[in-house]
Amino acid sequence: MIDQIYFEEEIEDHPRTQEFFARFPKATLTPCLHYKEVFNPVGQNFRLQKQKPGLILAKQNGKRIQSIPESYGIGGKQNFYFSHLLNCLYDCRYCFLQGMYPSAHYVLFVNYEEFWDDIFEKTSQSSEIPTWFFSGYDCDSLAMESTTRFVEFFLPLFAKNRNAHLELRTKSVNIRTLKKYSPSPNIVTAFSFTPEEISEQLENGVPKVKSRIKAMLELARQGWLVGIRIDPVIDCIDFENRYAKLFNQLIKDLPLPSLHSVSLGSFRMPTSFFRRIEKLYPHEPLFAGKLTNKNNSTTYLPELEHNRLQVCKKLLLDLLPQEKLFLCEMNSSSP
Amino acid sequence: MNFVVALPTEAKPIVEAFGLKKYSQKTPFPMYKNDLHTLVISGVGKNRASSATGYLLGRNQSTCPVFLNFGIAGHGSLPLGSAFLATRIISDQESENYYPPQIISSRIRKSPLCSVSKPVTDYPEEIGYDMEAHAFFATACLGTTRELIQVFKVVSDNPNHSIAQIDGDQITQLIAGSLPDFQTICGQLQSMEKEINPKSEEIEFKTIGYSIHPFSQTQRHLLDRLFRHAHSLAIDQSIILAGLRSGKSAKEAIRNLEKILEPHRVIK
Structure with a gap:
């Protein structure tokens, strides 16, 4: 429920801004000069704001398309990410966003058309190589679809431009928009999972694992490509059994041709983010785990990390071919 | 307020x-x-x-x-x-x-x-x-x-x-x-x-912990972290204090505390 909308004065008349005003008639509307006036000041508490975040409508005038680290891809040669939205509907305790942003408000960039122009331009620059665009780095791609209508706008454009590949990364079951369209081979909806016991402890507000599997299967049965993201892998008691159970649940009913990729990444985030999050939630058991600081990144102790990833890798390779599995290393644990 | x-x-x-x-x-x-x-x-x-x-x-x-x-x-x-x-x-x-x-x-x-x-x-x-x-x-x-x-x-x-x-x-x-x-x-x-804000019981517990040995400022920072972890991992305060007391020096007390926490450092 959005009851506070901030908007940059510059975009007050933008049709998408006006649409928001009309859709949330009870929200308090507060103008600002630039979204950073509201979002960026020091001395904000992410934990308190997360209880009642506002929506900031803004225009992304800066760099709209960013390159991603090499180890993050899922087979593409050229990989970029873009963020129409900053922050996530959910409240996962392992998520780096809590440490990266000073504020829990949602920032929605309304200039979708300019994002698309940049995507199109990047794709045209190298039309012979498929180019991947990841939309779920700074937000969940589907969770706020009923508010943002992001998929509604971008999906038909990607569907017409098959050289531009899109990954929608999500923990949501909000697949209504996707289901309205015919499947496109260049669009992958990637669902993130942790075992049920972990999800219940660490993924606040996220739909149950079973519901997410159901949504994933629905899309797959309709012919959409789906991805599975086991990222972050979280150390826990009964580790092997829990992850084995999860992988079986995920893959047993999934038609293999619909499975685009499975990626695996351990819990990791920049140490500066970790320190901020630890201050916000000093009593979170996850942060009392066997963690270490390695190259300014907080990760599990190397031996433990290696062991946990190898266990997952082995379990997954019993269920799917090697070429579908990707290992993500030394990035932040994503939403 | x-x-x-x-x-x-x-x-x-x-x-x-x-x-x-x-x-x-x-x-x-x-x-x-x-x-x-x-x-x-x-x-x-x-x-x-x-x-x-x-x-x-x-x-x-x-x-x-x-x-x-x-x-x-x-x-x-x-x-x-x-x-x-x-x-x-x-x-x-x-x-x-x-x-x-x-x-x-x-x-x-x-x-x-x-x-x-x-x-x-x-x-x-x-x-x-x-x-x-x-x-x-x-x-x-x-x-x-x-x-x-x-x-x-x-x-x-x-x-x-x-x-x-x-x-x-x-x-x-x-x-x-x-x-x-x-x-x-x-x-x-x-x-x-x-x-x-930190709860008054936690502040009191820290004060008791600090008083057991002449901990240096750096050691107190380390202790704060260990106390926090002990709380997160639901380890009883009496076990923590006993661990600190059984150390003959500040350094040994911290080592004892680390050993107590070690097997619990995994989420349920």
Whole structure:
């Protein structure tokens, strides 16, 4: 429920801004000069704001398309990410966003058309190589679809431009928009999972694992490509059994041709983010785990990390071919 | 919880409602207190508001205290007696704008507010007008988190009712009329303050732990972390203290504590 909308004065008349005003008639509307006036000041508490975040409508005038680290891809040669939205509907305790942003408000960039122009331009620059665009780095791609209508706008454009590949990364079951369209081979909806016991402890507000599997299967049965993201892998008691159970649940009913990729990444985030999050939630058991600081990144102790990833890798390779599995290393644990 | 109020007539209903007592020692601003609340009467204008807020900040023991500015304001459109929380605080003299995070759940109205250096009589925009909020916020945010700094105003004048028509008794009545809203705000801010500040039991436990050995400052930082982890991992305090006591030196005590935690460092 959005009851506070901030908007940059510059975009007050933008049709998408006006649409928001009309859709949330009870929200308090507060103008600002630039979204950073509201979002960026020091001395904000992410934990308190997360209880009642506002929506900031803004225009992304800066760099709209960013390159991603090499180890993050899922087979593409050229990989970029873009963020129409900053922050996530959910409240996962392992998520780096809590440490990266000073504020829990949602920032929605309304200039979708300019994002698309940049995507199109990047794709045209190298039309012979498929180019991947990841939309779920700074937000969940589907969770706020009923508010943002992001998929509604971008999906038909990607569907017409098959050289531009899109990954929608999500923990949501909000697949209504996707289901309205015919499947496109260049669009992958990637669902993130942790075992049920972990999800219940660490993924606040996220739909149950079973519901997410159901949504994933629905899309797959309709012919959409789906991805599975086991990222972050979280150390826990009964580790092997829990992850084995999860992988079986995920893959047993999934038609293999619909499975685009499975990626695996351990819990990791920049140490500066970790320190901020630890201050916000000093009593979170996850942060009392066997963690270490390695190259300014907080990760599990190397031996433990290696062991946990190898266990997952082995379990997954019993269920799917090697070429579908990707290992993500030394990035932040994503939403 | 700290209240900054410009006038004695604005303070009166709060002093009565919260049972605040006049602070007997000499202070730069009139001050009223009980165990949980401190109220200062700053006087009118940005300099006084800023100084009074700074004074309260300096006296504060809490890591993240609540700061609430409360009082009357003019408004370009709201009727007399309406109360509102400020969503955006601008100033006729300063370029920086403030946006108190709107995390209070209530039906209380919300409005932008402009802090002016001279009283406004023509109310050029449909916003609130006061003389303290901007300076109050600018100072308070140096010492606490912005969510816990709020500005709550009651409309005393608008285009139909000039400020000249209001006397002290009427101000007190207006403020008294909005006390239920004021108490709602205070209740919620107090819960949030509790949520993010360390609990007194934890502080006491730390003090006991520190006293067992002559820990250096660096070792105390390490201990703080280990105490935090012990709490997260639900390890009984008596086990922690026994581990510290069984060490012959500060260094050994820390090592013991690390050993106690080690097998528990995995989430359930």
